[in-house]
Amino acid sequence: MKMKRILSLSLAALMLVAALAGCSGKPSGGDDKQLTAEERTELYKTAIENARSAEDNEYNPLLTETDDDTASMIFEMLGVTADDMNSFAIAVSMMNVRAYGIAAIYPAADKSETVLKGLNAFVDMQKQNFEMYLADQYEIASNARVETLEDGTILMVMCEGQDDVFTAIKTAVEAGK
Template sequence: MKKRAALLCAAALALAALTGCSGGEPERTAEEWTDLYVQAITNHGGEMVEYNPVISRFDPEDGTSALALESLGLAEEDMEAFGASVSVMNTQAYAIAAVRPVQGKTDAVREALQGYVDRQQSSFEFYLPDQYQIAQDARLETLEDGTVLLVMCQDGDAVFEAIRGELERA
């Protein structure tokens, strides 16, 4: 009787595992994540996106994208996909970044982006009080889908929620 109960439990667990694996949404490709990030940042980043176009690939030949990623502290090998709009001018605390970390690199991505926020706060603390406040209000979170989202801009909470909402609906 105990063997039969154990076999039934094992069968039920196997069936549950198989059922859990089927019927779910297919995983997005890196290109699909990139397109989604670029669209969400472009749609909700405001006028700053016009002056700081969204970058979505690492290009050592393009000085602007290389400088932006370097200033964010992001390493190419830590990211599966990303989209970022960043001011490289030292007069604005502005950055929006959505990053899909490589498996096991979420902490490295979060640490890099938190380091960027910390540097911006330090840079503006005694320089431009309005930009210091924007840096102080920066939001950095890991979303349910694994995206690491940084928003540091004017009306940052509203921008963060709009981008998160678009990513969750997609």
């Protein structure tokens, strides 16, 4: 009788552990595969290009590699470094006549706050730049969105129609397509 009770309790404990493992807080999309840095960068690149106009894709190229000629200048503008990010796709206007910036960044370990702080500072700088100059661009900068997605991606969108662009990128990133 005692052996049956021990066996029953052991099985109950095992079932509880299995049930709790199923409730680990991760989305259950059926594919819990972790993306490599290269796969995540490609995902960001595709999501951003599909969400933007052909004109934006042509005139605001995406930065996806640290050895690009413009990388250090863009990183400095955004208040981040290559060491702060595992994966990224970034496009910003280098001309101070347009409030434009889109960044999808997967932060390195313990760098989420650094990335968020840098992107929010960039948005604040753009608002300040356009506050007394080009009211339409000030409005775009004021409506910019910076959010952390479920998978840890930090997404910044500052452009015309930012809500639609943000939603399209977010949906693509979260779907992993």
